[in-house]
Amino acid sequence: IDAMAADAARRRQDHLTKPRGSLGRLEELAIRLAGLQGTPNPTSDPVQILLFAADHGVAAEGVSAFPQAVTVQMVRNIAAGGAAIAVLAQALDARLEILDVGMATDPGPIPGVRPERIGPGTANLARAPAMTDAQLAAAMNTGRAAAERALDGGARLLICGEMGIGNTTPATALTCALLDQPAEVIVGPGTGLSPEGVAHKADIITRALALHASEGSTPTELLARLGGFEIAAMVGALITAAQRGLPILVDGFIVSAAALVAARLQPELRHWLLFSHQSAEPGHQQIIAALEGDPLLDLGMRLGEGSGAAVAVPLLRLACALHQQMATFAEAGVSEADGALD
Amino acid sequence: IDAMAADAARRRQDHLTKPRGSLGRLEELAIRLAGLQGTPNPTSDPVQILLFAADHGVAAEGVSAFPQAVTVQMVRNIAAGGAAIAVLAQALDARLEILDVGMATDPGPIPGVRPERIGPGTANLARAPAMTDAQLAAAMNTGRAAAERALDGGARLLICGEMGIGNTTPATALTCALLDQPAEVIVGPGTGLSPEGVAHKADIITRALALHASEGSTPTELLARLGGFEIAAMVGALITAAQRGLPILVDGFIVSAAALVAARLQPELRHWLLFSHQSAEPGHQQIIAALEGDPLLDLGMRLGEGSGAAVAVPLLRLACALHQQMATFAEAGVSEADGALD
Structure with a gap:
């Protein structure tokens, strides 16, 4: 700095x-x-959005309001321009790269989607480690390479976004393990669980923490056991961005959980994080507090995809124009x- | 509606x-x-910004951190593109109309500034009514006509902004009178008064309230006695906008004080007010509460000129694009x- x-x-x-x-x-x-x-x-442009999509074995436990097939359906929708992040990217004239880092089934070629598949979704973290060490390394490298491409393309601001049905569960599990909090404190409704659904999700996360997290667990071990391919890819992208001097506009809960892991691996990375918004997902506040962030917006958003960060882009642009x-x-x-x- | x-x-x-x-x-x-x-x-475009500039006799009481000559200097700066609202209007591709509704001395023609002078600034409200009834009517009509021009030009969103050294004093006096609060509760530092300066300003306002405000005073009487030409013009513009179905994106303290007066004259006007931001000026919260507003942004801004409202324009644009x-x-x-x- x-x-x-x-x-x-x-x-x-x-x-x-x-x-x-x-x-x-x-x-x-x-x-x-x-x-x-x-x-x-300074300038915020060009803005590069990296959208990482993946599936989660833990979806089998019924932790999401949406069926797993929605991940690939939404990836098609993003690529076709109909999803929130696609509309925002176009309205903002921001670059959008979409990466399949491991959806449950290989959808074959989708125009505008980069296949970088680590596997057919993660294993069910309630019963086994989410990924192998080799998969973790591959996912992180995929994210690192995406950030390198953004830098080579002249990006001056990075936004990471994600799509993955069930991914508030790994994000919550990682947050609990790294902040040493019980599941009940961090867990939230994600895309729209009922109170019973939230309680069930907390049970699943508690079981996963008992299985995979102990006092001596390293951030890397926790990321492999409790994470997701898109979360690991984002950790890689964030580390490379910070190392190479690219400011990061952080989206909501999932991306912030990735940022928390990344900051545990590289503590100085924290200074490269600009928090865009306060998500309605309850655990988000705790991550922001741990990373000493101060979100720009509080609009009750809880969509993911990088949408909250995209909505904050004009504030950075106007700040630079005024300056x-x-x-x-x-x-x-x-x-x-x-x-x-x- | x-x-x-x-x-x-x-x-x-x-x-x-x-x-x-x-x-x-x-x-x-x-x-x-x-x-x-x-x-x-719905759509937020075109956005019309109306910037009303005027001077205030009460500036003679030392209620501002800046000398009165700054009003006309800043109007020239806005017209030349160097002031915050001018930079924002250009960055946002918003229309900007600048009106001199009564600066202390007639500056002669300034390219891009519309002369609609009600008088050479108001009288000193600490000692006399700020304006005559005829001046009040003329100022309100000027604002009404400006809103009509905006509508005739196809505007879909109105922003009012103001420039007038000393104008937090009339805005505070009006707020105190209409919300029945003592000066100490509403008064703030404006453009940057010291704590002693704020106390002095509160004394001036208390004196003005004793002189001009009583239980039976109507909003119109209070506006004439305690207001300013730019505040009265904004009241007129806001009333016309609401009557003719043009949504209003409300800026900070001064514009909100005008909106409070307008809403007392036309209670249903409240529904046309979208509050853009929470100003750092302390009295702003009380006006927002009285009008049941819920500001979109809280960025610690306290510049005026309509700048806070302009910064919120992208949120409306993105909301419409997503929709x-x-x-x-x-x-x-x-x-x-x-x-x-x-």
Whole structure:
């Protein structure tokens, strides 16, 4: 992180034609992006969205309101432009790469979807480790390579998104294990479970934690046993982004769980995370607190796909536009605040 | 308000390819705009920003951190594209009309500024009524005419903004009088007063309230005695917008004070107000509570000019894009939630 660039950006903000600090978090955003990008004139564009899709063996336990077939159906819908993240990417003129990192059945070629299949979904984490060490390495490498492609393409901001029926269960299990919290504290309704469904999901997660998590478990072990292919791929993508200086706009609960794992593997990664929104999924707040985040938006969203992060993109764009294009007091011939009262 | 259009929009939201309600307030926004615009396919564009500038006799009491000359300097800066609202309007491709409704001295022609001068600033409300009844009527008519122009130009969303050194003082005085609160509860630092400056401002407002406000005072009387030309013009613009079915995206403290006056004159106007953001100015919360608003953003902004409302425009745009462009479950061939768990 470039403290000199951030300082230069802060000095510029203090001379723009407005009361100091009156743009609030938009000023902070510009200054923070300046430090992350190493330039006093930061930009959020181009924005690269990486959408990782995978299935989860634990779906067999009835932990989702939707049947597993919805994962591939929604991937087709995203590729065809009909899903929320596809509409948002188009409206925002953001790049969208869709990766099949292991849906339950191989759908064959889908235009606009990159096949990077680690396996036919994970194993059922309530009964066995979700993936092998080799699968974990392959999933993380797939995410790393996707982030490298984004960087090679000139991306200045990364959004990770996900699609995977049942994936609030591995995300919750990982969050419980890493934050040392019982399932009841973190678990939520996901796409729309009834209270009975939520209680059942908590039982499944409690069973998985008893099976796979112990005090000495490393983040890597927990990710293999309790994770998902798309979550592991996102961990890889986030690590590469932070290592190579690409700021990350973090979506909701699933992506934040991946960010939590990534930050345990690379603690300095935390500084590259800009939290876009507070999800309605209850466990999200705990992850944000653990990572000392401060979400920009609180709109009651709980859709996933990277949609919450996409909705926050205009705030970064406007923060950068104001930072770059506003006149200074000197340029505009505007008097500054009276010293006596300032 | 068209309940059938809102119901049609709600039904559409319930069939889009996402868990019901998972877009949170973006769903509510689309449904609400549908009801206000009387169409199941609402849109936020074109956006019209009306920027009203005026000066305030009460500035002589030392109630602002900035000298009065800054009003005209900032109007020139807005017209030249260097001020926050000008940068935002350009970045958002929103229309911006700038009106001089009574700065302290006539600046002569400024390209891009419409001269609609009611007078050379208001009288000092700490010592006399801010304006005459004739001036009040003229200011309100100027705002009404501006809203009519916006409507004639096809605007689908209205933002009012203001520039006027010292104008948190009339806005605070009006808020105190209409909400029956003492100055100390509502007053804030405006553009950056010291704690001593805030206490002095509270004293000035208390004096003005004793002079001009009594139990039987009507909103119109209070607006003339305690208001400002730009505040009165905004009251007129807001009333016309609501009467003619143009949704209003409300900015921060000053515009909200105008909205409070307007809602006292036309109670049903409240339904046309979409509150864009929670300002850092402390009195703003009380106005929002009185008008039962629920701001979309809370970014610590306190700049005025309509800047907070402008920053929220992309949320409305994305809400409308999602509403119009997302596929339904049937269109996309996606399975709906399991009945047993839904």
